[in-house]
Amino acid sequence: MCALQSDSNAPRVALFSLRGFEDHVSRSHGYEFEDVICDSLDDAVMFQPGVLPGGRPLMKAKRALSGRTHHAHRLPSGLETVAAGQDYDLFFYSVAHLEDLNFLSSLKGWRERSTQAICWIQELWLKRVDQIPALVDQLNAFDHVICSFVETAKMLRDRLDVPVTYIPWGVDMLRFCPCPNPPRRAIDMLSIGVAHPNTHEALIKFADETGQFYSYETISGRAIMKDFRAHRDNYIAQLKRARYFFSYIAKVERTVERGPQIEFGLRYLEGLAAGAIVLGNKIDSDAFREHIGWEDAVIDAPYDCPQIGDIISTLDEDPDRCAAIRARNVTECLTRHDHLHRWEKVLDLAGLSLHPKLAARRDALAERVKMVEAGLDA
Known part of the structure; x- marks a missing residue:
């Protein structure tokens, strides 16, 4: 060991x-x-x-x-x-x-x-x-x-x-935040994991008709990492380069496993943290509203959505709204969904004082907020 x-x-x-x-x-x-x-x-x-x-x-x-x-x-x-x-x-x-x-x-x-x-x-x-x-x-x-x-x-x-x-999951916002060097959003639509056949077919058609880039899963089965840090780096890099990202209720297709239970998974926070516009299920739960309840955090798009191209086209017609959504998503995650915010709760439960390291990380997150406010798409 x-x-x-x-x-x-x-x-x-x-x-x-x-x-x-x-x-x-x-x-x-x-x-x-x-x-x-x-x-x-x-x-x-x-x-x-x-x-x-x-x-x-x-x-x-x-x-x-x-x-x-x-x-x-x-x-x-x-x-x-x-x-x-x-x-x-x-x-x-x-x-x-x-x-x-x-x-x-x-x-x-x-x-x-x-x-x-x-x-x-x-x-x-x-x-x-x-x-x-x-x-x-x-x-x-x-x-x-x-x-x-x-x-x-x-x-x-x-x-x-x-x-x-x-307590919901958190993310490493110092890695997910697109600042200080926001990359070009070269992936128009990014889908990770399962996708409804009707939505998937519509996205392929939409990409072909518009010349946009739709990135999606092409393998299935048990996914093994060669190196978890390299896997995480690659995943984050994709998210920071995606304009639109899809997220749905946890185990959206595995209904036998989840039963009637409705939960939201980490994928929501990952897309929001990286500044993507998240399309998917707006979950009707107090927990979802408390933690992901800000304006346009999730643009409602059913899992089975043959009209997904129309939703994306409507958003593309309003670039100012899209820029505001991306900036808001990143800022909200910087101020409430970093691992720091989760560790503070752990220490509170344990009755332990906050470690001095947290102050330095809190300052670093605040600096990222200023960068986003200065212009995420600059």
């Missing part, structure tokens, strides 16, 4: 990361958050597990059993083990799925040596909660649980003995 440490001789925060072996693209934003915490927000040490020789079958077996039986935590994790080594004010673990809790046993003493422990759940659907009761119960080992799905957070409050807080 490898531990990466900040410049402090005695870090007050310990992070646990699966970046050493979990390389699906969906995890890249979580790893980004971990990097920003260590680099720009706090004095932290990051523990990264490595897989033992022959450990993969053990990992698979534990994953299969962990949701159904409380005895599965006694099974070996398949990872190298290490002791926490010192006392920490806060232990922080951001999990993509609850199955990630299986690997905590490889860090000996994480709970005993941490004054506060917080788990942030990136994705957990209501339908999944009753399928993995043993894993849900493991959350009681933490002092606080954060969930980025508002409806799931409500259910967990009734299921757990510890406080549960809803």
